[in-house]
Amino acid sequence: MPTPILNVDQLTKTYEGGFTALDAVSLEIMEGEILALLGPNGAGKTTLISAICGIVQPTSGRVTVGGFDTQSQYRGARDLIGLVPQEINLEPFEKVINTVRFSRGLFGKPRDDAKIEQILRQLSLWDKKDNAIRELSGGMKRRVLIAKALSHEPRVLFLDEPTAGVDVELRRDMWEIVRELSDSGVTIILTTHYIEEAEAMADRVGVINKGQILLVEEKAALMARMGQKELRIDLNKKIDAIPEELSDRDVELSDDGQRLTYRYDTRAERTGIVRLLSALQAAGLSVADVETKQSSLEEIFVGLVQDQEKGVAP
Amino acid sequence: MNLQAVRAIYVFEMARTFRTIAQSIISPVLSTSLYFIVFGTAIGSRIQQVEGVSYGAFIVPGLIMLTVLTQSISNASFGIYFPKFIGTIYELLSAPASFLEITAGYVLAAATKSFMIGLIILLTAFFFVDLQILHPIWMLTFLVLTCLSFSLFGFIIGIWAQNFEQLQLIPLLAVTPLVFLGGAFYSITMLPEGWQAVSLFNPVVYLVSGFRWSFFGQADVALVWSIMAILGFTGACILTIGWIFKTGWRIRA
Numbered sequence: 326m327p328t329p330i331l332n333v334d335q336l337t338k339t340y341e342g343g344f345t346a347l348d349a350v351s352l353e354i355m356e357g358e359i360l361a362l363l364g365p366n367g368a369g370k371t372t373l374i375s376a377i378c379g380i381v382q383p384t385s386g387r388v389t390v391g392g393f394d395t396q397s398q399y400r401g402a403r404d405l406i407g408l409v410p411q412e413i414n415l416e417p418f419e420k421v422i423n424t425v426r427f428s429r430g431l432f433g434k435p436r437d438d439a440k441i442e443q444i445l446r447q448l449s450l451w452d453k454k455d456n457a458i459r460e461l462s463g464g465m466k467r468r469v470l471i472a473k474a475l476s477h478e479p480r481v482l483f484l485d486e487p488t489a490g491v492d493v494e495l496r497r498d499m500w501e502i503v504r505e506l507s508d509s510g511v512t513i514i515l516t517t518h519y520i521e522e523a524e525a526m527a528d529r530v531g532v533i534n535k536g537q538i539l540l541v542e543e544k545a546a547l548m549a550r551m552g553q554k555e556l557r558i559d560l561n562k563k564i565d566a567i568p569e570e571l572s573d574r575d576v577e578l579s580d581d582g583q584r585l586t587y588r589y590d591t592r593a594e595r596t597g598i599v600r601l602l603s604a605l606q607a608a609g610l611s612v613a614d615v616e617t618k619q620s621s622l623e624e625i626f627v628g629l630v631q632d633q634e635k636g637v638a639p
Numbered sequence: 640m641n642l643q644a645v646r647a648i649y650v651f652e653m654a655r656t657f658r659t660i661a662q663s664i665i666s667p668v669l670s671t672s673l674y675f676i677v678f679g680t681a682i683g684s685r686i687q688q689v690e691g692v693s694y695g696a697f698i699v700p701g702l703i704m705l706t707v708l709t710q711s712i713s714n715a716s717f718g719i720y721f722p723k724f725i726g727t728i729y730e731l732l733s734a735p736a737s738f739l740e741i742t743a744g745y746v747l748a749a750a751t752k753s754f755m756i757g758l759i760i761l762l763t764a765f766f767f768v769d770l771q772i773l774h775p776i777w778m779l780t781f782l783v784l785t786c787l788s789f790s791l792f793g794f795i796i797g798i799w800a801q802n803f804e805q806l807q808l809i810p811l812l813a814v815t816p817l818v819f820l821g822g823a824f825y826s827i828t829m830l831p832e833g834w835q836a837v838s839l840f841n842p843v844v845y846l847v848s849g850f851r852w853s854f855f856g857q858a859d860v861a862l863v864w865s866i867m868a869i870l871g872f873t874g875a876c877i878l879t880i881g882w883i884f885k886t887g888w889r890i891r892a
Contacts, residue, residue, distance in 0.1 A: 340892070378733040381892045400641070403735040414726030423654065430647025431734045473730070 329353040330405075330481055330512050331377070336386035338376055338536075346372040348536040349386070354481075354514060359507050360541075361527035362516045363626060369536040370516035371411060374483045378408045390481060404432065407479030411486040411516075413466045417459035421450060424458065425472045432477035444475050448502065464495040471502065475511075482506060484515040488522060500526055520623040534630050548619065549591065556598060558585040558605070559614040568608035574601055644736035648744025649751075652718055656752045663752060664759060667706050671760045674702050675767040678824060689826055692855050695768035699761070700851040701823030707757045707782065708789050708818055708843070712810050715749035715793030720800050723890070732891060738884030746794055750786035757782050771854070778853035784869050785846055791876035798889050817843045822851075827859045842868055 331354040338347040346369050354360050364370050375381035377388050379399060387394065393401035416424055425441055445451045448468040453461060458469060467487065474482060484503065488496040496519075503526055507513050517523055523530050524544065531541040540547070563582040574597070577586045585605075589596045605612065656663050679695035686694040722728040731741055764770055772778050800806040821843030827835050838844050839860070849865025852858035858865070883890070 375892070378729075379891075380729055380732045382887050400735040403733060406733065408729065408733050410726070410729050412726050414729060416721075416725065416727060418655075418658070419651075423651070427647050427651045428730060430643045430650070431730060431736060433641040433643045433735055435643060 328356055330356040330391055331514070332387075332389045333373075333377065334387045334389075336373070336376055336388060337384045338372055338381060339384045346536050347376060347383070347386075350533075350536070350538050352531065352538060352541060354512060356480075356512055357507070357510060358528045359503065359513045359515070359526055360529050360531060361523035361544075362514065362531045362533055363518065363520065363523045364516070364533035365518055365630065368533045370533055371485055372536075373533070374408070374485050374514070374516065378406055378483065379403060400433075404477070405480045407474035407477065407482045407511075409467075409470045409474045409482070409484045409487060411489060413463070413470065415458045415466060415469060418457055420455055420457060421445070421461070421469055421472075422454040424469065425476050428473040429476035434477045440478070441476065444472050447505070448472050464491065464498070467491070467495075467499070468502075475506075479511065481512045481514070484513065486516055486518070488517070488519065496522070520626055532626060532629050534633055537633070539629050539633055548625065553624070554589055554591050554596075555618045556587040556589065556601070557616045557618065558587070558612055559583060560585065561611040561613045564610070568610065570604045570608040571601070574604065576601070641734075641736045641740050644734060644740045645744045645747070648741065649748045652745060652748030653751065656714075656748070664756060667710060667756050668759055668763055671702055671706055672763060672767075674698070675764070678702075679767055689829070690855075690857050692857070693768065696770050697826075697851075697855075698824050699764045699768065699770055700854050701818075701847050702764070703757050703760050703782070704785065704843070704847050704850055705818045705823050706760055707753050707785055708814060708846075709810055710753040710756050711749055711786050711789035712793035712796060712814060714752050715746055715790040716797035716800065716806055716810075718745045718749055719794055719797035720806055723797075724803075728890065738880065742791075742794060742880050742884075746787065746790045749790040749793060750783075753790065754782060754786045757786065773856045774853040778850070781846070781850045781853055781865075781869070784873065785850070788869055788873040788876060791873060791880065795876060795879050795883070798883055801889070817841055818847075822847045822859055842872060845869070 331352075333350055333352040336347055336350045337345070339345045348369075350369075350373060362370050362373070372381055376383045377390070377395060379395065383396075387396075388402075389395065390402040391405045393399075393405070395402040419427075422441065422445070425445065426436065429441065430436065442451065445454055448471060450465065450468050450472055453465060458466065461469065471484075471487075487503070488499050491499065500522070503513060503515065515522075515526070527544050529541060530544050530547055532539040560583050564578070565582060567576055567578050567585075571585075575588060578584070579586070587598075587601055589598065675695070675698075678698055683694035683698075688694065689697045722731060734741075796806065796809050800808075820838065821841045822838070823843075827838045827844060827848075830838065845860055845865045845868035848859040849862055849869070852862055852865070882888070
């Protein structure tokens with residue numbers, strides 16, 4: 326049974342103007358997992374990370390990392406955390422290796438050139454170690470941010486939108502890096518508004534909107550639980566309208582008159598598939614092909630956010 | 640105590656100093672040499688002596704103070720403003736380091752740089768004038784304390800500033816006039832009585848006076864006042880910085 330390495334309890338942040346960026350957020354993160362925090366822009370993802378890491382002062386609530394309270398035992402807590410910010414915040418004139426060494430020292434670790442070399446090699450930055458940061462490409466700069474965050478050998482790594490504004494190839498590159506880090510035992514919390522990213526990488530997915538965590542669940546379970554499925558039936562002969570036998574079913578006819586689409590909920594007691602197929606037979610329709618399609622995380626996510634706006638519990 | 644953090648910041652900041660060695664060292668030396676030429680040679684040839692000291696030598700402590708004050712403020716204010724400006728401050732805030740350690744790293748680096756510049760200007764002065772230092776230990780003590788206290792002050796300005804204009808505002812509008820009117824180039828006893836009394840409200844008078852005493856054994860105000868002034872100023876800066884980090888003013892949302 327994995328143990329939580331990070332515990333967020335009723336964390337709230339209200340800014341001076343009265344805006345509540347985090348509204349009693351509670352979250353447990355297990356050692357070694359990859360958690361993706363999914364939410365639209367302005368949902369509170371960055372504020373949550375900032376409040377855990379010490380950049381934003383929480384209004385109330387408590388956070389512990391490895392058992393250390395982030396307020397009263399901040400040294401112990403921050404020793405365990407590495408943060409890769411969303412913006413590329415780097416000293417443009419500094420050499421890559423010096424800025425990574427600086428980060429290690431700042432986090433209280435003695436100089437260790439072998440460790441720095443290992444990190445830079447892992448991130449394919451070793452060849453660029455003596456380059457000034459301004460000479461690097463955008464993707465390389467992001468790797469430098471990761472190297473800085475890893476320099477003090479953290480157990481928990483926060484990646485705030487690691488692939489925002491990054492092209493497709495680099496994004497896949499970044500996913501690869503994250504997987505390797507996870508394999509080396511680092512717990513990873515990443516924020517993203519790309520569903521594809523959460524779907525590709527995460528063990529668990531948390532959905533956040535308007536400062537509230539809407540749900541946190543195993544990715545596979547989430548998709549199974551929330552999943553709508555579609556049954557697509559291709560007909561041998563074109564029809565002009567949905568036959569009477571099918572009129573009381575939730576069926577749509579495609580514009581070309583050759584495909585019927587039926588939506589059903591995998592959680593429902595009865596999916597209605599058998600009855601639909603009998604009705605097809607009764608209507609005398611001949612079926613050429615049948616396929617089913619699971620709804621994507623994106624559709625689930627949009628559904629959840631819409632429910633919250635309407636005030637429906639997930 | 641995270642001494643590694645202090646060391647890391649210190650080394651990083653000093654590396655910046657040595658990377659920009661030309662503008663760090665040469666420009667203050669050049670501008671001071673110009674002061675020597677204009678004030679020491681051109682004006683000094685007409686003033687001859689002030690309180691038994693040749694005018695050229697008399698202005699040396701004031702010139703060192705002028706440069707050390709402005710350098711300490713600009714080094715320390717830039718040191719902490721730059722991470723705010725480019726966003727790297729996130730790393731300082733999320734590090735397991737206390738305000739004391741972060742401040743110590745930046746302030747010690749800024750003070751070291753201005754101390755070096757102070758000494759270089761002193762060496763330069765020997766090329767222009769005959770100079771004696773009656774109390775060298777006191778001279779160094781005053782120099783070190785001034786570098787430290789004004790670097791602390793600069794650190795506060797760097798946190799307060801929200802743009803580059805504000806970063807320049809206090810050094811330009813307050814510090815430079817206070818130094819010029821603080822007896823850097825004259826003894827305040829040369830002023831009419833009314834202005835002498837006004838001058839006593841200028842904290843820089845106490846610094847320049849104490850520093851000049853360590854060279855020539857003469858002071859505008861009693862030595863004890865000079866020491867109290869600089870210690871009081873240092874204490875006020877430390878308290879302000881303590882409050883800033885406690886409340887997160889202008890650094891932590």
